Amino acid sequence: MSEKRKRCANFSLNEKIMCLNVIKKYKHIIESKETGALSWKEKEHTWKMIEREFNAHSDTYRSLDVIKRFYTNKKKDTRKCAANNRAEYFGTGGGAPIPATIVKDPTFELTLDILNKKTVVGLENKFDSDMMNEHPQQNKFEFIYDKPDEPQKEIDSDVEIDNQDTYEDNNKENTNTHDWTTYTAKQLQTPITVELKAPNNTPNKKWTRRRRPEICSTTNVAVRYEEVASVKKNVMEAQLEILEFQKKEMKDKAEWEKRQRERHEREEIEEFELKKKALQLDVHIKQAQLNALNSMTS
Incomplete structure (x- = not known):
């Protein structure tokens, strides 16, 4: 224990x-x-x-x-x-009080x-109502006051606009709020206002510095592909000839080995037959000698 x-x-x-x-x-x-x-x-x-x-x-x-x-x-x-x-x-509450x-x-x-x-x-949930926020923050409300709409001035889109003035106008805080319920589809055809136009610091430049790939003529590409294809074809033909030669060489070698094996087997059979005949003759000679000795003793 x-x-x-x-x-x-x-x-x-x-x-x-x-x-x-x-x-x-x-x-x-x-x-x-x-x-x-x-x-x-x-x-x-x-x-x-x-x-x-x-x-x-x-x-x-x-x-x-x-x-x-x-x-x-x-x-x-x-x-x-x-x-x-x-x-x-x-705890959601309800029922009898639970002691802390x-x-x-x-x-x-x-x-x-x-x-x-x-x-x-555990992890704090930042997106659900279960977030454990020990220091609640007061909600900040933003009040927006409605003002009467000002009539828009029609501006010709072909008129040149100073970039600096446009940039300054875009940076101004636009506190006007528009009531979109009074707008119609016909007003979509009005020119773009100054506030919506982005500044263009290089109006005369119509090209970029990105390098463009050189375009080759289709004839040169076709000729190059044909040359590559012909070279590949010649290589494949040479490899095919080498394979055919190796196949023929292996076939000839197999036939030669077969003939050599058959000849060797025939020689072994002939040698066995000769040895067999020699043994038989030796047996006959021994038998004749034994008979002669028996006749002399009798």
Whole structure:
């Protein structure tokens, strides 16, 4: 059976703040999402450094497991407290009154600084009515006063207009508001007013500095394409001749190897037949000699 964990003294408020401040110095390592072997070794080494640094300034000795357990529980409490605060903020009301559960803990913000605040509190919605705006701003209204329309002066579009005067007129604030209900389609044929004409600083220049591509004659292009096509055709014909020659050479080589193999097989068969006949003659000779010896002994 595993040994029962010994309970140690609770952390005081000063110890909590001191421990979280020490952990905050190494939060880029402790809260790293990497899971490699090197990162785990680095985290273990960092936790040992945190243990030594905390015990060097604290009156009560805290082991590494106790510090880790305190930090884990503190993260859970912080996430739970943030969720309760958010639920309290977005409560719609109605029904029996719910007692407030928001706890003012000085270590809450300190723990949020160590953790990723977006994963604890969540993202703020800037475009919906759920936006958490702690400092509401007053709406600024702009009042526009209607003035009677002034009759437009007809201006000939062919008349030259000074660019500088046009630019100054365009920069003036136009505070007149027009009632578009009195306009008709016929008024669209009226010339453009001075306010709508853009300044033209270079009226005499009718060209741009962008380089234009040189246009080649179609005959030269066609001739070049024909030359390229003829060269490609000659190359393909030469490659085809080389392939035909290689094919013929391989075929001749295969036939020669076949003839050599057949000749070698015939020679082996003839040699076998000769050896067979020689053995048969040797057997007959031995048999004749044996018969002669038997007749002499009898």
